Amino acid sequence: MHRTTRTTAVLLFVAWAVDYIDRQVVNLALPSIGHTFGLTHGERGLVVSAFFVTYALTQIPAGLIAGRFGGVRVMCVALVLWSLFTGLTAVAWSFAALLVFRCLFGVAQGLFPAAAVDTLSRRSVPAQRLTANGWIQSSNAVGGLLAAVLGGLLLAHWDWRVMFAAVSVLGLLVVVAVRRRMPGALPAEQTGPPPERTGGSAAALLRSPVIWGFAVMFFAYDTVVWGLNSWSASYLMEERALKVADAGLVSLGPTLLAAVTAIVGGRLSDRFEGRPRRIVVPAMSAAAVLLAVLPLTGSLTGFVVVATLISGAIGLCYMPCFSVPLRSLPPGLTGVASGVILFGGQLSGIVVPTLFGQVVDAFSYRVAFWSLALGPALAVAAVLRVPQTSRRFLARLGAVTDDTLVKEDDSDASTVPHSA
Known part of the structure; x- marks a missing residue:
């Protein structure tokens, strides 16, 4: 892997880990927040979902902004803003104020993912991009583990307000590291095909149904992820008498295996x-x-x-949700493509935590966990319909001729099934 790519991956790994720490500490705090404001399970789920409403709505605009102003600049702005709103969460004086701060936090974090993809795309070659992304995305599991450990320790000694105030400084430290250590972009001829060979423009990409198929697949993936991440701690504390300080230890196995399989999924892709x-x-x-x-x-x-085991299986599927678009598109369009796919995934963050809580209120935790199996079913249905290779992806975008596609099919017919 190119030295520029490795350095970029390390910095983005740290930034993503802090992203997940700031995002997921709320899951451990839900019982305490519920006690402070007298919330039902459904209302606690709304605390999580409020973030995802604005986070999801920001994804596509963020891809366009990153393509226009550059990923590094947008990423640093996002880190500063979400650190600010994490800190403001600590002073929320009512349930309504808490929801407002969570929504603003969602906007700030929503600027980050597409900017991170754009940053890496400008500093990697297509053949290594998914492997690098796999290493970077393993930080999600590491960040989730650190959120559980830090959150558990802080909540064991102080209240949830102190916890949010403490973790709010992490993003500012990452900004300093990025500004000092981020390498320059690789030459354009190394980072991907020119835009005229890949559908031409961001607007054309947004209009194409093919990219939305990958968004559906990521929606299905995140149905399981956010269902488990948002409610497992509450379930274990309420149903299995788990102490909040032990939540980090309980999440150790799932998060570490998810980190490993995210790397494996990127390498295999x-x-x-x-x-x-x-x-x-x-x-x-x-x-x-x-x-x-x-x-x-x-x-x-x-x-x-x-x-x-669930975390390991799901972790394998993270990078495949992005694999074909990120291998096929040049910098400037990868941010837009990832914004669309992430938008699809984050819709599940809006829907699933609140619905899970409502199912718990109406039925039980058992029924709520079973309902998450709809995610894998939808993922399989979606992946069977999206194009499986760069050539087919570009053909669906109208950037490759039918004659060229036939030549590829003939040369690969023994190993690659035809895609719908």
């Missing part, structure tokens, strides 16, 4: 030159079976083991 169905179909099928078993476990250990 580069090795397969895309072809996401090779990973998504078996991994999501396994996740669906495990979700059926999860609420039936009779012990805390059994729950953690099954949750760890």
Whole structure:
């Protein structure tokens, strides 16, 4: 891997880890926040979903902004703003104020993902881009683990307001590191094909149904992720008498395995030159079976083991949701494409936490966990319909002729099934 790519990946790994720390500490704080403001389970879920409303709505504009002003600049602005709103959450004086600060926090963090993709795309070659992204996205699991550990320790000794105030400084430290250490971009001829060969413009990409198919796949992926991340801690504390200080230890296995499989999923996506169905179909099928078993476990250990296996299976599917677009598009368009895909995924963050809480109120945690199996079913349906290679992806965008596509099919017919 190019030295510029490695340095960029390290900096983005740290930035993403802080992103997830600031985002996920609220999950541990939900019982305390609920006690402070007298909230039902459904209202606690709304605290999580409020973030995702604005986070999701910011994704596509953020891709356009990153393409216009550059990923590094937009990323630094995002880090400063979300640190500010994390700190303001600590002084929320009512449930309404808390929702407002969570919405503003969502806007600030929503600027970051597309900017991070744009930053890496300008500092990596297409053949190594998914491997680098896999390493970077493993930070999500690491950030989730650190959120559980830091949040658990802080909540064990202070209240949720002190916790938010403490973690708000992390993003500012990352800004300093990025400004001092981020390398310059690689030459344009190394980073991808020219825009005229890939559909031409951001507007054309946004209008194309093909990119939205990957957004549906990421929606399905995040259905499981945000259902488990938002409610597992509350479930274990309320149903299994888990102490808040132990939440970090319980999440150790799931988060570490998810980190490893995110890296493996990125490496396999580069090795397969895309072809996401090779990973998504078996991994999501396994996740669906495990979700059926999860609420039936009779012990805390059994729950953690099954949750760890689910996290591993789901982690394999992260990079396949982005694999074909990121391998196919040049910098300037990868941010837009990732913004669309992330928008689809974050819609599940709006819907799932609140619905999960409402299902718990109306039925039980068991039924709520079972309902998450709809995510893997939708992921399999989506991956069977999206193009599996760069050539087919570009053909669906109108950037490759039918004759060229036939030549590719003939040369690859023994190994690659035709995509719908």
